[in-house]
Amino acid sequence: MAALPPMARAAAPRGFKDRLAVRAVQLGFLAAILLLWYLMTANGAINPLLLPPFTGVVRQFLRVVAAGDFIADLRTTVYELLMALAIALVCGGTVGYLTSRTRFRIRVFDPLLSGLYSVPGIVIYPLYVLFFGLGPPSKIAIGATIAFFPVALSTMTAFGTVDPVLVRAAKSMGASDWQLFRYVLLPAAFPLIVTGVRMGIIIAFLAIIGSETIASLSGLGHQIVTFAESMNMTVMFAYIVFVILIALLLNGFVSSLEARAQRR
Amino acid sequence: MTGSATDTAIEVRDVVHSFGESDDPRRVLALNNLNLTIRRGELVCFIGPSGCGKSTMLNMIGGLLTPAEGEVRIGGDLVTAPRPRQVAYMFQEGALFPWATVLDNIKLGMVFQGVAKSEQQDRALAALQTVGLADFASHYPSQLSGGMKQRVALARALSLQTDILLMDEPFGALDEQTRMVLGEDLSGLLSRANKTIVFVTHSLGEAVFLADRVFVFTARPGAIKAILEIEEPHPRKPSFITSGKYNELRTELYSLLHEEIRKSMDEQRPGVTASAG
Numbered sequence: 001m002a003a004l005p006p007m008a009r010a011a012a013p014r015g016f017k018d019r020l021a022v023r024a025v026q027l028g029f030l031a032a033i034l035l036l037w038y039l040m041t042a043n044g045a046i047n048p049l050l051l052p053p054f055t056g057v058v059r060q061f062l063r064v065v066a067a068g069d070f071i072a073d074l075r076t077t078v079y080e081l082l083m084a085l086a087i088a089l090v091c092g093g094t095v096g097y098l099t100s101r102t103r104f105r106i107r108v109f110d111p112l113l114s115g116l117y118s119v120p121g122i123v124i125y126p127l128y129v130l131f132f133g134l135g136p137p138s139k140i141a142i143g144a145t146i147a148f149f150p151v152a153l154s155t156m157t158a159f160g161t162v163d164p165v166l167v168r169a170a171k172s173m174g175a176s177d178w179q180l181f182r183y184v185l186l187p188a189a190f191p192l193i194v195t196g197v198r199m200g201i202i203i204a205f206l207a208i209i210g211s212e213t214i215a216s217l218s219g220l221g222h223q224i225v226t227f228a229e230s231m232n233m234t235v236m237f238a239y240i241v242f243v244i245l246i247a248l249l250l251n252g253f254v255s256s257l258e259a260r261a262q263r264r
Numbered sequence: 265m266t267g268s269a270t271d272t273a274i275e276v277r278d279v280v281h282s283f284g285e286s287d288d289p290r291r292v293l294a295l296n297n298l299n300l301t302i303r304r305g306e307l308v309c310f311i312g313p314s315g316c317g318k319s320t321m322l323n324m325i326g327g328l329l330t331p332a333e334g335e336v337r338i339g340g341d342l343v344t345a346p347r348p349r350q351v352a353y354m355f356q357e358g359a360l361f362p363w364a365t366v367l368d369n370i371k372l373g374m375v376f377q378g379v380a381k382s383e384q385q386d387r388a389l390a391a392l393q394t395v396g397l398a399d400f401a402s403h404y405p406s407q408l409s410g411g412m413k414q415r416v417a418l419a420r421a422l423s424l425q426t427d428i429l430l431m432d433e434p435f436g437a438l439d440e441q442t443r444m445v446l447g448e449d450l451s452g453l454l455s456r457a458n459k460t461i462v463f464v465t466h467s468l469g470e471a472v473f474l475a476d477r478v479f480v481f482t483a484r485p486g487a488i489k490a491i492l493e494i495e496e497p498h499p500r501k502p503s504f505i506t507s508g509k510y511n512e513l514r515t516e517l518y519s520l521l522h523e524e525i526r527k528s529m530d531e532q533r534p535g536v537t538a539s540a541g
Contacts, residue, residue, distance in 0.1 A: 173372075
Protein backbone atom coordinates (compact mmCIF):
# COMPACT_ATOMS: atom_id res chain seq x y z
CA MET A 1 0.00 0.00 0.00
CA ALA A 2 3.06 2.23 0.18
CA ALA A 3 3.55 3.01 -3.50
CA LEU A 4 0.91 4.55 -5.71
CA PRO A 5 -0.62 2.11 -8.19
CA PRO A 6 0.31 2.63 -11.87
CA MET A 7 -3.07 4.27 -12.56
CA ALA A 8 -2.25 7.13 -10.24
CA ARG A 9 0.78 7.99 -12.28
CA ALA A 10 -1.02 7.64 -15.59
CA ALA A 11 -3.77 9.99 -14.40
CA ALA A 12 -1.34 12.71 -13.34
CA PRO A 13 -1.36 15.82 -15.56
CA ARG A 14 1.10 15.95 -18.43
CA GLY A 15 4.35 17.84 -18.02
CA PHE A 16 4.58 21.59 -18.21
CA LYS A 17 7.12 21.38 -21.03
CA ASP A 18 4.75 19.28 -23.08
CA ARG A 19 1.90 21.77 -22.69
CA LEU A 20 4.23 24.65 -23.49
CA ALA A 21 5.21 22.94 -26.76
CA VAL A 22 1.55 22.47 -27.73
CA ARG A 23 0.76 26.12 -27.01
CA ALA A 24 3.85 27.31 -28.92
CA VAL A 25 2.89 25.37 -32.06
CA GLN A 26 -0.71 26.64 -31.84
CA LEU A 27 0.39 30.27 -31.52
CA GLY A 28 2.95 29.78 -34.29
CA PHE A 29 0.18 28.50 -36.56
CA LEU A 30 -1.98 31.59 -35.93
CA ALA A 31 1.02 33.90 -36.38
CA ALA A 32 1.83 32.22 -39.69
CA ILE A 33 -1.70 32.90 -41.00
CA LEU A 34 -1.47 36.57 -39.99
CA LEU A 35 1.99 36.82 -41.51
CA LEU A 36 0.72 35.32 -44.76
CA TRP A 37 -2.12 37.85 -44.79
CA TYR A 38 0.33 40.66 -44.14
CA LEU A 39 2.72 39.56 -46.91
CA MET A 40 -0.05 39.01 -49.45
CA THR A 41 -1.56 42.46 -48.93
CA ALA A 42 1.54 44.54 -48.12
CA ASN A 43 2.65 45.30 -51.67
CA GLY A 44 -0.78 45.46 -53.30
CA ALA A 45 -0.51 42.01 -54.89
CA ILE A 46 -4.16 41.40 -53.99
CA ASN A 47 -6.96 43.83 -54.71
CA PRO A 48 -7.69 45.53 -51.33
CA LEU A 49 -11.41 45.30 -52.15
CA LEU A 50 -11.16 41.53 -51.90
CA LEU A 51 -8.69 41.35 -49.03
CA PRO A 52 -7.84 44.63 -47.28
CA PRO A 53 -4.31 45.03 -45.93
CA PHE A 54 -3.63 43.56 -42.51
CA THR A 55 -2.24 46.79 -41.10
CA GLY A 56 -5.29 48.74 -42.30
CA VAL A 57 -7.65 46.31 -40.59
CA VAL A 58 -5.70 46.50 -37.34
CA ARG A 59 -5.79 50.31 -37.49
CA GLN A 60 -9.50 50.30 -38.29
CA PHE A 61 -10.23 47.79 -35.52
CA LEU A 62 -8.43 49.97 -32.96
CA ARG A 63 -10.31 53.01 -34.22
CA VAL A 64 -13.67 51.23 -33.94
CA VAL A 65 -12.78 50.07 -30.43
CA ALA A 66 -11.59 53.52 -29.36
CA ALA A 67 -14.66 55.26 -30.78
CA GLY A 68 -17.02 52.75 -29.22
CA ASP A 69 -19.03 52.43 -32.45
CA PHE A 70 -19.29 48.71 -32.02
CA ILE A 71 -20.87 48.67 -28.57
CA ALA A 72 -24.52 48.78 -29.60
CA ASP A 73 -24.12 46.01 -32.18
CA LEU A 74 -21.99 43.85 -29.92
CA ARG A 75 -24.57 44.22 -27.18
CA THR A 76 -27.38 43.22 -29.55
CA THR A 77 -25.58 40.10 -30.75
CA VAL A 78 -24.46 39.00 -27.28
CA TYR A 79 -27.96 39.62 -25.90
CA GLU A 80 -29.48 37.52 -28.68
CA LEU A 81 -26.99 34.73 -28.05
CA LEU A 82 -27.48 34.65 -24.28
CA MET A 83 -31.27 34.68 -24.56
CA ALA A 84 -31.20 31.94 -27.19
CA LEU A 85 -28.92 29.81 -25.01
CA ALA A 86 -31.03 30.32 -21.90
CA ILE A 87 -34.14 29.16 -23.76
CA ALA A 88 -32.31 26.22 -25.36
CA LEU A 89 -30.85 25.12 -22.00
CA VAL A 90 -34.16 25.22 -20.15
CA CYS A 91 -36.23 23.61 -22.92
CA GLY A 92 -33.54 21.19 -24.15
CA GLY A 93 -32.56 20.19 -20.63
CA THR A 94 -36.15 19.56 -19.58
CA VAL A 95 -37.09 17.63 -22.72
CA GLY A 96 -33.83 15.66 -22.58
CA TYR A 97 -34.30 14.71 -18.93
CA LEU A 98 -37.95 13.74 -19.32
CA THR A 99 -37.29 11.58 -22.38
CA SER A 100 -34.38 9.85 -20.67
CA ARG A 101 -36.58 8.44 -17.90
CA THR A 102 -37.88 5.37 -19.73
CA ARG A 103 -36.41 3.16 -22.40
CA PHE A 104 -39.66 3.51 -24.38
CA ARG A 105 -39.42 7.30 -24.54
CA ILE A 106 -35.78 7.13 -25.61
CA ARG A 107 -36.79 4.74 -28.40
CA VAL A 108 -39.53 7.14 -29.51
CA PHE A 109 -37.69 10.45 -29.22
CA ASP A 110 -34.08 9.65 -30.04
CA PRO A 111 -34.70 9.19 -33.80
CA LEU A 112 -37.14 12.11 -33.86
CA LEU A 113 -34.74 14.56 -32.24
CA SER A 114 -31.73 13.29 -34.22
CA GLY A 115 -33.70 13.56 -37.46
CA LEU A 116 -34.82 17.11 -36.77
CA TYR A 117 -31.29 18.03 -35.63
CA SER A 118 -30.00 17.13 -39.08
CA VAL A 119 -32.36 19.60 -40.79
CA PRO A 120 -30.61 22.95 -41.47
CA GLY A 121 -32.62 25.02 -38.98
CA ILE A 122 -32.00 28.23 -40.87
CA VAL A 123 -34.75 27.22 -43.36
CA ILE A 124 -37.37 28.36 -40.87
CA TYR A 125 -35.73 31.76 -40.38
CA PRO A 126 -38.00 33.53 -42.92
CA LEU A 127 -40.96 32.21 -40.96
CA TYR A 128 -39.51 33.57 -37.72
CA VAL A 129 -39.03 36.97 -39.37
CA LEU A 130 -42.74 36.93 -40.24
CA PHE A 131 -43.65 35.91 -36.68
CA PHE A 132 -41.21 38.01 -34.67
CA GLY A 133 -40.10 40.80 -37.00
CA LEU A 134 -36.66 42.00 -38.03
CA GLY A 135 -35.39 42.78 -34.53
CA PRO A 136 -33.62 40.55 -31.97
CA PRO A 137 -36.63 38.26 -31.19
CA SER A 138 -36.34 36.46 -34.54
CA LYS A 139 -32.59 35.91 -33.94
CA ILE A 140 -33.26 34.62 -30.42
CA ALA A 141 -35.89 32.26 -31.79
CA ILE A 142 -33.64 30.82 -34.49
CA GLY A 143 -30.66 30.50 -32.12
CA ALA A 144 -32.81 28.79 -29.48
CA THR A 145 -34.39 26.43 -32.00
CA ILE A 146 -31.06 25.35 -33.40
CA ALA A 147 -29.30 24.98 -30.03
CA PHE A 148 -32.26 23.09 -28.55
CA PHE A 149 -31.47 19.83 -30.39
CA PRO A 150 -27.87 19.15 -29.32
CA VAL A 151 -28.76 20.15 -25.75
CA ALA A 152 -31.84 17.90 -25.66
CA LEU A 153 -30.04 14.97 -27.30
CA SER A 154 -26.98 15.10 -25.10
CA THR A 155 -29.10 15.54 -21.97
CA MET A 156 -31.21 12.55 -22.94
CA THR A 157 -28.17 10.39 -23.63
CA ALA A 158 -26.39 11.62 -20.51
CA PHE A 159 -29.24 10.78 -18.14
CA GLY A 160 -30.15 7.64 -20.07
CA THR A 161 -26.69 6.11 -19.74
CA VAL A 162 -25.95 6.66 -16.05
CA ASP A 163 -24.40 3.43 -14.76
CA PRO A 164 -27.26 1.51 -13.08
CA VAL A 165 -24.85 0.21 -10.42
CA LEU A 166 -24.44 3.77 -9.13
CA VAL A 167 -28.21 4.18 -8.94
CA ARG A 168 -28.65 0.86 -7.14
CA ALA A 169 -25.84 1.71 -4.72
CA ALA A 170 -27.42 5.07 -3.90
CA LYS A 171 -30.86 3.49 -3.44
CA SER A 172 -29.45 0.77 -1.20
CA MET A 173 -28.00 3.50 1.02
CA GLY A 174 -31.42 5.15 1.25
CA ALA A 175 -31.18 8.00 -1.29
CA SER A 176 -34.47 9.82 -1.85
CA ASP A 177 -35.54 10.69 -5.41
CA TRP A 178 -34.24 14.23 -5.00
CA GLN A 179 -30.93 13.04 -3.51
CA LEU A 180 -30.58 10.53 -6.32
CA PHE A 181 -30.99 13.34 -8.86
CA ARG A 182 -28.82 15.87 -7.06
CA TYR A 183 -25.94 13.63 -5.95
CA VAL A 184 -25.90 10.84 -8.54
CA LEU A 185 -27.76 11.47 -11.80
CA LEU A 186 -26.75 15.11 -12.27
CA PRO A 187 -23.02 14.73 -11.59
CA ALA A 188 -22.92 11.51 -13.64
CA ALA A 189 -24.67 13.18 -16.59
CA PHE A 190 -22.94 16.55 -16.35
CA PRO A 191 -19.88 15.98 -18.60
CA LEU A 192 -21.96 14.77 -21.54
CA ILE A 193 -24.51 17.57 -21.08
CA VAL A 194 -21.71 20.14 -21.24
CA THR A 195 -20.57 18.65 -24.54
CA GLY A 196 -24.07 19.16 -25.96
CA VAL A 197 -24.20 22.70 -24.60
CA ARG A 198 -20.88 23.43 -26.29
CA MET A 199 -22.27 22.25 -29.62
CA GLY A 200 -25.39 24.31 -28.98
CA ILE A 201 -23.43 27.49 -28.30
CA ILE A 202 -21.34 27.10 -31.43
CA ILE A 203 -24.26 26.52 -33.78
CA ALA A 204 -26.48 29.12 -32.09
CA PHE A 205 -23.78 31.74 -32.61
CA LEU A 206 -23.46 30.66 -36.23
CA ALA A 207 -27.23 30.89 -36.72
CA ILE A 208 -27.50 34.28 -35.04
CA ILE A 209 -24.67 35.91 -36.99
CA GLY A 210 -25.98 34.25 -40.15
CA SER A 211 -29.55 35.43 -39.64
CA GLU A 212 -28.32 38.95 -38.85
CA THR A 213 -26.67 39.02 -42.26
CA ILE A 214 -29.89 37.82 -43.92
CA ALA A 215 -32.46 40.19 -42.45
CA SER A 216 -31.95 42.43 -39.43
CA LEU A 217 -31.82 45.96 -38.03
CA SER A 218 -28.65 45.73 -35.94
CA GLY A 219 -26.00 43.36 -34.61
CA LEU A 220 -22.50 42.41 -35.70
CA GLY A 221 -23.76 40.38 -38.66
CA HIS A 222 -25.88 43.32 -39.77
CA GLN A 223 -22.87 45.65 -39.70
CA ILE A 224 -20.70 43.21 -41.63
CA VAL A 225 -23.26 43.08 -44.45
CA THR A 226 -23.79 46.85 -44.39
CA PHE A 227 -20.06 47.56 -44.73
CA ALA A 228 -19.69 44.89 -47.40
CA GLU A 229 -22.49 46.43 -49.43
CA SER A 230 -20.86 49.86 -49.19
CA MET A 231 -17.52 48.30 -50.21
CA ASN A 232 -16.02 49.44 -46.93
CA MET A 233 -13.89 46.31 -46.61
CA THR A 234 -11.44 47.41 -43.93
CA VAL A 235 -14.22 48.24 -41.46
CA MET A 236 -16.07 45.06 -42.41
CA PHE A 237 -12.97 43.06 -41.52
CA ALA A 238 -12.65 44.94 -38.25
CA TYR A 239 -16.15 43.70 -37.37
CA ILE A 240 -15.27 40.19 -38.46
CA VAL A 241 -12.43 40.34 -35.92
CA PHE A 242 -15.08 40.98 -33.24
CA VAL A 243 -16.98 37.90 -34.26
CA ILE A 244 -13.78 35.85 -34.20
CA LEU A 245 -12.90 37.17 -30.74
CA ILE A 246 -16.33 36.35 -29.35
CA ALA A 247 -16.17 32.88 -30.85
CA LEU A 248 -12.73 32.28 -29.33
CA LEU A 249 -13.86 33.55 -25.93
CA LEU A 250 -16.98 31.40 -25.96
CA ASN A 251 -15.07 28.35 -27.06
CA GLY A 252 -12.40 28.90 -24.42
CA PHE A 253 -15.01 29.30 -21.70
CA VAL A 254 -16.99 26.20 -22.64
CA SER A 255 -13.88 24.11 -23.25
CA SER A 256 -12.59 24.87 -19.78
CA LEU A 257 -16.00 24.00 -18.34
CA GLU A 258 -15.96 20.77 -20.30
CA ALA A 259 -12.42 19.92 -19.26
CA ARG A 260 -13.34 20.47 -15.62
CA ALA A 261 -16.45 18.34 -15.95
CA GLN A 262 -14.56 15.48 -17.57
CA ARG A 263 -11.44 15.61 -15.46
CA ARG A 264 -12.38 12.45 -13.58
CA MET B 265 -42.59 -16.70 13.33
CA THR B 266 -40.81 -14.00 15.29
CA GLY B 267 -41.22 -15.77 18.64
CA SER B 268 -38.22 -18.08 18.67
CA ALA B 269 -36.12 -15.71 16.65
CA THR B 270 -34.13 -13.26 18.70
CA ASP B 271 -31.09 -14.82 17.13
CA THR B 272 -32.53 -14.80 13.62
CA ALA B 273 -31.29 -11.93 11.53
CA ILE B 274 -32.79 -12.78 8.16
CA GLU B 275 -35.57 -15.15 7.31
CA VAL B 276 -36.65 -16.13 3.80
CA ARG B 277 -39.86 -18.13 3.38
CA ASP B 278 -41.18 -19.84 0.25
CA VAL B 279 -39.76 -17.29 -2.16
CA VAL B 280 -40.67 -17.77 -5.82
CA HIS B 281 -39.54 -15.33 -8.48
CA SER B 282 -39.46 -15.17 -12.28
CA PHE B 283 -38.00 -12.75 -14.77
CA GLY B 284 -39.91 -11.71 -17.89
CA GLU B 285 -43.59 -11.07 -18.61
CA SER B 286 -45.93 -13.95 -17.85
CA ASP B 287 -46.74 -14.48 -21.55
CA ASP B 288 -43.12 -14.28 -22.70
CA PRO B 289 -41.77 -17.67 -23.85
CA ARG B 290 -38.31 -16.60 -22.67
CA ARG B 291 -39.58 -16.08 -19.13
CA VAL B 292 -37.36 -17.85 -16.62
CA LEU B 293 -38.13 -19.12 -13.17
CA ALA B 294 -35.21 -17.80 -11.13
CA LEU B 295 -36.06 -18.93 -7.62
CA ASN B 296 -38.38 -21.78 -6.70
CA ASN B 297 -39.64 -22.13 -3.17
CA LEU B 298 -36.53 -20.91 -1.49
CA ASN B 299 -36.27 -21.05 2.29
CA LEU B 300 -33.38 -20.01 4.48
CA THR B 301 -32.62 -18.62 7.91
CA ILE B 302 -29.54 -16.58 8.72
CA ARG B 303 -28.50 -16.17 12.35
CA ARG B 304 -27.41 -12.94 13.90
CA GLY B 305 -23.65 -12.38 13.69
CA GLU B 306 -22.78 -15.16 11.29
CA LEU B 307 -21.13 -14.96 7.90
CA VAL B 308 -23.03 -16.86 5.27
CA CYS B 309 -21.82 -17.50 1.74
CA PHE B 310 -24.17 -18.11 -1.17
CA ILE B 311 -22.53 -20.25 -3.81
CA GLY B 312 -24.02 -21.88 -6.90
CA PRO B 313 -23.82 -22.12 -10.66
CA SER B 314 -24.17 -18.97 -12.79
CA GLY B 315 -27.76 -17.84 -13.07
CA CYS B 316 -28.92 -19.83 -10.05
CA GLY B 317 -30.50 -16.75 -8.49
CA LYS B 318 -28.07 -16.16 -5.61
CA SER B 319 -27.64 -12.48 -6.51
CA THR B 320 -31.41 -12.21 -7.01
CA MET B 321 -31.86 -13.55 -3.49
CA LEU B 322 -29.35 -11.02 -2.17
CA ASN B 323 -31.20 -8.17 -3.90
CA MET B 324 -34.41 -9.32 -2.24
CA ILE B 325 -32.78 -9.30 1.20
CA GLY B 326 -31.50 -5.81 0.38
CA GLY B 327 -35.00 -4.67 -0.60
CA LEU B 328 -33.91 -3.78 -4.13
CA LEU B 329 -36.25 -6.42 -5.53
CA THR B 330 -39.57 -7.71 -4.23
CA PRO B 331 -40.29 -11.45 -4.55
CA ALA B 332 -43.30 -12.46 -6.63
CA GLU B 333 -44.33 -14.92 -3.93
CA GLY B 334 -43.16 -15.61 -0.41
CA GLU B 335 -41.53 -13.21 2.00
CA VAL B 336 -38.24 -11.90 3.29
CA ARG B 337 -38.03 -10.72 6.89
CA ILE B 338 -35.28 -8.84 8.68
CA GLY B 339 -35.55 -8.92 12.46
CA GLY B 340 -39.14 -10.08 12.01
CA ASP B 341 -40.16 -7.16 9.74
CA LEU B 342 -41.27 -7.76 6.19
CA VAL B 343 -38.81 -6.30 3.66
CA THR B 344 -40.51 -4.21 0.96
CA ALA B 345 -37.88 -1.53 0.24
CA PRO B 346 -34.21 -0.89 1.03
CA ARG B 347 -33.58 -0.53 4.78
CA PRO B 348 -30.46 1.62 4.87
CA ARG B 349 -30.47 1.80 8.69
CA GLN B 350 -30.18 -1.97 9.01
CA VAL B 351 -28.63 -3.19 5.79
CA ALA B 352 -25.57 -2.02 3.87
CA TYR B 353 -24.86 -3.32 0.40
CA MET B 354 -21.52 -3.79 -1.31
CA PHE B 355 -21.42 -4.43 -5.05
CA GLN B 356 -18.97 -6.29 -7.27
CA GLU B 357 -17.35 -3.20 -8.73
CA GLY B 358 -17.95 0.24 -10.13
CA ALA B 359 -20.23 1.35 -7.32
CA LEU B 360 -18.01 4.26 -6.26
CA PHE B 361 -19.00 7.67 -7.59
CA PRO B 362 -16.17 8.57 -9.98
CA TRP B 363 -16.60 12.34 -9.58
CA ALA B 364 -16.21 12.25 -5.80
CA THR B 365 -13.09 11.72 -3.71
CA VAL B 366 -12.72 8.63 -1.55
CA LEU B 367 -13.78 10.63 1.51
CA ASP B 368 -16.78 12.18 -0.27
CA ASN B 369 -17.85 8.77 -1.55
CA ILE B 370 -18.03 7.50 2.01
CA LYS B 371 -19.76 10.64 3.29
CA LEU B 372 -22.33 10.53 0.51
CA GLY B 373 -23.50 7.14 1.77
CA MET B 374 -24.11 8.71 5.16
CA VAL B 375 -25.89 11.68 3.53
CA PHE B 376 -28.29 9.21 1.91
CA GLN B 377 -28.69 7.26 5.13
CA GLY B 378 -29.43 10.48 7.02
CA VAL B 379 -26.45 10.65 9.39
CA ALA B 380 -25.95 14.03 11.07
CA LYS B 381 -23.46 16.19 9.22
CA SER B 382 -21.25 16.64 12.28
CA GLU B 383 -20.68 12.89 12.52
CA GLN B 384 -19.93 12.20 8.87
CA GLN B 385 -16.30 13.27 8.76
CA ASP B 386 -15.22 11.30 11.83
CA ARG B 387 -17.08 8.18 10.83
CA ALA B 388 -15.73 8.31 7.28
CA LEU B 389 -12.15 8.72 8.47
CA ALA B 390 -12.55 5.93 11.00
CA ALA B 391 -13.90 3.60 8.31
CA LEU B 392 -10.98 4.46 6.02
CA GLN B 393 -8.59 3.74 8.87
CA THR B 394 -10.22 0.34 9.36
CA VAL B 395 -9.54 -0.67 5.75
CA GLY B 396 -6.04 0.81 5.82
CA LEU B 397 -6.62 3.64 3.35
CA ALA B 398 -6.46 6.67 5.64
CA ASP B 399 -3.83 8.25 3.36
CA PHE B 400 -6.06 8.10 0.31
CA ALA B 401 -9.00 10.19 1.53
CA SER B 402 -8.57 12.85 -1.14
CA HIS B 403 -7.85 10.50 -4.05
CA TYR B 404 -10.39 9.87 -6.76
CA PRO B 405 -11.51 6.30 -7.52
CA SER B 406 -9.78 6.36 -10.92
CA GLN B 407 -6.48 6.83 -9.10
CA LEU B 408 -6.89 3.60 -7.12
CA SER B 409 -6.27 -0.05 -8.00
CA GLY B 410 -9.19 -2.50 -8.15
CA GLY B 411 -8.42 -3.87 -4.70
CA MET B 412 -8.20 -0.40 -3.18
CA LYS B 413 -11.53 0.59 -4.73
CA GLN B 414 -13.20 -2.39 -3.12
CA ARG B 415 -11.63 -1.47 0.21
CA VAL B 416 -13.18 1.97 -0.16
CA ALA B 417 -16.52 0.38 -1.01
CA LEU B 418 -16.16 -1.75 2.12
CA ALA B 419 -15.28 1.33 4.18
CA ARG B 420 -18.41 3.04 2.85
CA ALA B 421 -20.53 0.05 3.83
CA LEU B 422 -18.90 -0.13 7.29
CA SER B 423 -19.36 3.60 7.92
CA LEU B 424 -23.11 3.09 7.68
CA GLN B 425 -22.88 1.03 10.90
CA THR B 426 -25.58 -1.42 9.96
CA ASP B 427 -26.15 -4.80 11.60
CA ILE B 428 -26.30 -6.52 8.24
CA LEU B 429 -23.84 -6.34 5.36
CA LEU B 430 -24.71 -7.81 1.97
CA MET B 431 -21.80 -8.41 -0.38
CA ASP B 432 -22.42 -9.32 -4.01
CA GLU B 433 -19.18 -10.92 -5.24
CA PRO B 434 -17.25 -8.01 -3.76
CA PHE B 435 -13.87 -9.41 -4.74
CA GLY B 436 -15.06 -11.09 -7.94
CA ALA B 437 -13.25 -8.74 -10.29
CA LEU B 438 -9.93 -8.90 -8.45
CA ASP B 439 -6.96 -11.17 -9.01
CA GLU B 440 -6.64 -14.19 -6.75
CA GLN B 441 -3.79 -12.87 -4.62
CA THR B 442 -5.57 -9.60 -3.87
CA ARG B 443 -8.80 -11.38 -3.02
CA MET B 444 -7.04 -13.75 -0.61
CA VAL B 445 -5.54 -10.83 1.28
CA LEU B 446 -8.85 -8.96 1.31
CA GLY B 447 -10.55 -12.15 2.51
CA GLU B 448 -8.16 -12.38 5.45
CA ASP B 449 -8.76 -8.73 6.29
CA LEU B 450 -12.51 -9.22 6.09
CA SER B 451 -12.36 -12.22 8.42
CA GLY B 452 -10.35 -10.12 10.88
CA LEU B 453 -12.81 -7.24 10.63
CA LEU B 454 -15.76 -9.48 11.22
CA SER B 455 -14.44 -11.06 14.33
CA ARG B 456 -14.47 -7.54 15.81
CA ALA B 457 -17.52 -6.00 14.14
CA ASN B 458 -20.15 -8.59 15.08
CA LYS B 459 -22.14 -8.09 11.89
CA THR B 460 -24.36 -10.47 10.03
CA ILE B 461 -22.88 -10.89 6.57
CA VAL B 462 -24.24 -12.48 3.44
CA PHE B 463 -21.55 -12.94 0.85
CA VAL B 464 -22.23 -14.11 -2.70
CA THR B 465 -19.27 -15.77 -4.38
CA HIS B 466 -18.24 -18.04 -7.23
CA SER B 467 -15.09 -19.12 -5.49
CA LEU B 468 -15.10 -22.38 -3.55
CA GLY B 469 -11.96 -21.40 -1.67
CA GLU B 470 -13.33 -18.01 -0.73
CA ALA B 471 -16.58 -19.57 0.54
CA VAL B 472 -14.78 -22.10 2.75
CA PHE B 473 -12.25 -19.56 3.98
CA LEU B 474 -14.79 -16.89 4.94
CA ALA B 475 -18.07 -18.52 5.85
CA ASP B 476 -19.52 -19.87 9.03
CA ARG B 477 -22.06 -21.61 6.82
CA VAL B 478 -22.08 -22.07 3.05
CA PHE B 479 -25.49 -22.20 1.35
CA VAL B 480 -25.19 -24.24 -1.83
CA PHE B 481 -27.74 -23.25 -4.48
CA THR B 482 -29.15 -25.65 -7.04
CA ALA B 483 -29.06 -24.88 -10.77
CA ARG B 484 -31.91 -22.62 -11.95
CA PRO B 485 -34.57 -22.39 -10.63
CA GLY B 486 -32.58 -21.73 -7.47
CA ALA B 487 -33.27 -23.40 -4.16
CA ILE B 488 -31.00 -24.44 -1.30
CA LYS B 489 -29.40 -27.80 -2.07
CA ALA B 490 -27.27 -28.13 1.05
CA ILE B 491 -25.76 -26.15 3.90
CA LEU B 492 -22.12 -26.72 4.76
CA GLU B 493 -20.96 -25.80 8.28
CA ILE B 494 -17.42 -24.45 8.56
CA GLU B 495 -16.46 -24.74 12.21
CA GLU B 496 -13.41 -22.54 12.44
CA PRO B 497 -13.19 -19.39 14.55
CA HIS B 498 -12.64 -15.91 13.07
CA PRO B 499 -10.24 -14.28 12.38
CA ARG B 500 -9.07 -17.01 10.05
CA LYS B 501 -5.38 -17.33 9.43
CA PRO B 502 -3.61 -18.04 6.14
CA SER B 503 -2.58 -21.36 7.72
CA PHE B 504 -6.25 -22.44 7.56
CA ILE B 505 -5.91 -22.66 3.78
CA THR B 506 -3.17 -25.25 3.98
CA SER B 507 -4.96 -27.37 6.60
CA GLY B 508 -6.49 -30.75 5.83
CA LYS B 509 -9.82 -29.56 7.17
CA TYR B 510 -9.97 -26.71 4.64
CA ASN B 511 -9.20 -29.09 1.79
CA GLU B 512 -11.79 -31.65 2.90
CA LEU B 513 -14.46 -28.97 3.13
CA ARG B 514 -13.50 -27.53 -0.23
CA THR B 515 -13.69 -30.98 -1.82
CA GLU B 516 -17.04 -31.63 -0.22
CA LEU B 517 -18.32 -28.30 -1.50
CA TYR B 518 -17.03 -29.08 -4.96
CA SER B 519 -18.82 -32.41 -5.10
CA LEU B 520 -22.06 -30.74 -3.96
CA LEU B 521 -21.71 -28.08 -6.64
CA HIS B 522 -20.40 -30.16 -9.48
CA GLU B 523 -23.68 -31.77 -10.45
CA GLU B 524 -25.49 -28.41 -10.34
CA ILE B 525 -22.90 -26.75 -12.53
CA ARG B 526 -23.29 -29.56 -15.09
CA LYS B 527 -27.06 -29.15 -15.03
CA SER B 528 -26.80 -25.42 -15.50
CA MET B 529 -24.39 -25.81 -18.42
CA ASP B 530 -26.59 -28.41 -20.10
CA GLU B 531 -29.47 -26.02 -19.88
CA GLN B 532 -27.46 -23.30 -21.58
CA ARG B 533 -26.71 -25.61 -24.51
CA PRO B 534 -29.19 -25.00 -27.33
CA GLY B 535 -31.54 -27.91 -27.99
CA VAL B 536 -31.12 -29.56 -24.60
CA THR B 537 -33.12 -26.85 -22.85
CA ALA B 538 -35.43 -28.20 -20.21
CA SER B 539 -38.81 -26.61 -19.71
CA ALA B 540 -37.51 -23.74 -17.65
CA GLY B 541 -40.41 -21.42 -18.38
